[in-house]
Amino acid sequence: MNDSKPASVKVLITSGPTRQYLDPVRYLTNASSGRMGAALAEAVLKLGHDVVVVSGPVAVKYPAAAEVVEVITTDDMLRVANEIFPHCDGAIGAAAPCDYKPLHVSDQKLSKTGRPLQLDLVETPDVIAVLGESKRNDQWVVGFALETDDRRFRATVKLEKKHCDLMVSNGPEAIDASDNHVELLDRDGSVIETISGNKQHVANRLIQQIHNRLILQ
Amino acid sequence: MNDSKPASVKVLITSGPTRQYLDPVRYLTNASSGRMGAALAEAVLKLGHDVVVVSGPVAVKYPAAAEVVEVITTDDMLRVANEIFPHCDGAIGAAAPCDYKPLHVSDQKLSKTGRPLQLDLVETPDVIAVLGESKRNDQWVVGFALETDDRRFRATVKLEKKHCDLMVSNGPEAIDASDNHVELLDRDGSVIETISGNKQHVANRLIQQIHNRLILQ
Structure with missing residues (x-):
């Protein structure tokens, strides 16, 4: 523990899902609720730091003291x-940006024809990887990896690939749930801490670790 | 107007979007909020009738007096x-069921490969068309048609095809909005009433028309 009081820092949190429209009505997304992002924002504010949340469409309320920028698509979130x-x-x-988008987007609602529809999807940019790649020496990036299989291994690969300083590994049961169970992984793939409980508890522990390891460094 | 007081009737309202998953995380959906369904339920209850809402995942609160059954997919909603x-x-x-679903659903989260992904989609069953087809002589069905182009014509085609007694025609600007602008169409395609305003106002007018034309018949 470092006992010196650091100056207030500013933390960017991405939160919630994004949407990738096929036409004016239908879109591809996931059930991310933004609750983890809201809990992290709360925990950052509690330590006296500033926070900006870049959020996809969610019903959750972010803390009043957080600056919130609303976006729809993954390209918007990255920009x-x-x-x-x-x-x-x-x-x-903490966002779960939609990672595929339709190659072609129709201006009009696609009419049903009774026949199958083949949809060509391409990958969207990886928001956290781009931030990790562009970060200065005095900046840090923490990613989240949501995997159904080989969680720790895949999270460690993502940490490396996305130039993250720490990686939070969790599973699909975290999505739109009030509780979460995560592993916080270090750059060498070792588990720093395993945290279970409601999302505010998990967020408080994660922010404490980030505070000690990255902000007070 | 018929002045005799009818016995209380029971009305089924489908509401909200449905989701069609590709894998445990990603799904196809639309932004239907369930607000129109909630407003219709409120209006039906106000006339002293009973209501059952079959709803996809929404954040909106349905009236406490409504029976609500929650579903995820279009097949669930139909069942x-x-x-x-x-x-x-x-x-x-009033629901906007997701009308396409992936032909194959993966048990595991699909990993990104850096390459495009071709998704084969097939149509889901049409909930209101199935109810319209199966209705008894003493039952009625009212559909909603959401179109971006040739609205009135396409809504009339849908009315006929889905064996509806009345059809409400609106546009994509209705989705997840507090206001709505609709045309109520009769079986012959003529416009019975054009209604604009907040969703509770639109719902009240629609239910009054349904009451006079279908419940009191």
Whole structure:
């Protein structure tokens, strides 16, 4: 523990899902609720730091003291995060951006024909990987990895690939749930802490670790 | 106007979106909020009738006096509606069921490969068309048609095809909005009433029309 009181820092948190529309009505997404992002924002504010949340469409309420920028698509989230990140000390990728988008987007609602529809999807940019790649020496990035299989291994691969300083590994049962069970992984793939409980408890522990390891460094 | 007081009837309302999963995380859906369904339920209850809402995942609160059955997929919505409809006097299809589903659903989260992904989609069953087809002579069905182009024509085609008694035609700007602008169409395609305003106002007018034309008949 470092006992010196650090100056207030500014943390960027991405939160919630994004949407990738096929036409004016239908879209691809996931059930991310933004609750983990809201809990992390609360925990960052409690330590006296500033927070900017870049959030996809959610019903959750973010803390009143947080600056919130709303986005719809993954490209929007990346563009806004890229603009804000240079003015921040670190970023936490709690969002679950939709990682595929239709190659073609129709202006009109596609009419049903009775026949199958073949949809060509391409990958969207990886928001946290782009921030990790662009970070200065005095900045840090913490990612989240949501995997159904080989969780720890895949999370460690993602940590490396996305130039993250720490990686939070969790499973699909975390999505739209009030509780979570996560492992916080270090750069060498070792488990720093396993945390279970409601999302505010998990967020408080994660922010305490980030505070000690990255903010007070 | 018929002045005789009718016995209380029971109305089935489908509401909200449905989800069609590709894998444990990603799904296809739309932004339907369930607000129109909730407003219709409120209006039906105000006239002294009973209401059962079959709803996809929404954040909106349905009236406490409404019976609510929650579903996820379009097949779920159809199965539940089919079970409930024989015990009802009529059905209103305010839901926006996801009308395509992946031909193959993966048990594991699909890993990104850096390459495009071709997704084969097939149509889901049409909930209101199935109810319309199965309705008894003493039952009625009211559909909603959401179109971006040739709205009135396409809504009239849907009315006929889905064996509806009335059809509400609206546009994509209705989705997840507090206001709505609709046309209520008769079996012959003529416009019975054009209604604009907040969703509770639109719902009250629609239910008054349904009451006069279908419940009191």
